[in-house]
Amino acid sequence: MFKLIDSHNHLQDHRLSPHRAQVIADMKREGIEHAIVNGTSEADWQDVQELHISNPEFLSSAFGLHPWKVKDRSPEWLEKLRHFLKNPRASIGECGLDQWIIEANIIDQVAVLRDHIKLSRELDRPLTLHCLKAWPELFALLKESKPIPPFLLHSFGGPSHLIKPLLKLGAHFSFSGYFLHERKRKALENFRLIPEDRLMVETDAPDMAPPKSLLTPYQNDNFHHPADLRWSIKGLAELRGESPKCCAEQCRSNSIRLFALTSVS
Ligand SMILES: [Zn+2]
Secondary structure (H helix, E strand, O other): OOOEEEEEEOOOOOOOHHHHHHHHHHHHHOOEEEEEEEOOOHHHHHHHHHHHHHOOOOEEEEEOOOHHHHHHOOOOHHHHHHHHOOOOOOEEEEEEEEOOOOOOOHHHHHHHHHHHHHHHHHHOOOEEEEEEOOHHHHHHHHHHOOOOOOEEEOOOOOOHHHHHHHHHOOOEEEEEHHHHOHHHHHHHHHHHOOOHHHEEEEOOOOOOOOOHHHOOOOOOOOOOOHHHHHHHHHHHHHHHOOOHHHHHHHHHHHHHHHOOOOOOO
């Protein structure tokens, strides 16, 4: 069985709470040897930290303000973020820009993301970025950041013409099984264009479920089970004309490098 790293999920989510021990056991059974758990707001950072502390080999933590949560931040959010980043193994995320949500305040989002980028440079931590319908703004912000910290564009659904310029800025791109839905064909096709040394895989669980046609034993109507990653990566491998094992190994070594996963060998 090939080994996998889930480069982006939200295991702290309350929908997973009643099932968490079983979910983690299922992930391990399906070859997932490590996962990066991303916080989204001040309200869940503590839960992410506790998950990391109770599963230090299996999970890494990332702390950030998701663009949907920017409007709810407290005046002390940046100080709190610094506090959680005292753990030297923690990275920064999920943060980013989103103009898909109703009443997106992009000026506010850009200011908050700029603070995340500054902190990532100062503390030398990789960044996990979310972007929906704000690619020109994100690209401009990354370009003005010198030097640009190492970053992952999670569930990359941006335009294909930006892939090359983003690669030049050092971008890594992660694939989600959600792109295997027929309606996401355009986003899926982009993953033919990502060089093998910049590619990762993720679940974004408990959201972004792959199509039911994958027929995994873990599919259910309430949440995306992260053990489905084993089935999702087959779709990516098929698209790229690679074996699932080869694709998984490449994504795994990219995750180890970007997130400095010293506990995974
Ligand atoms: Zn996410």
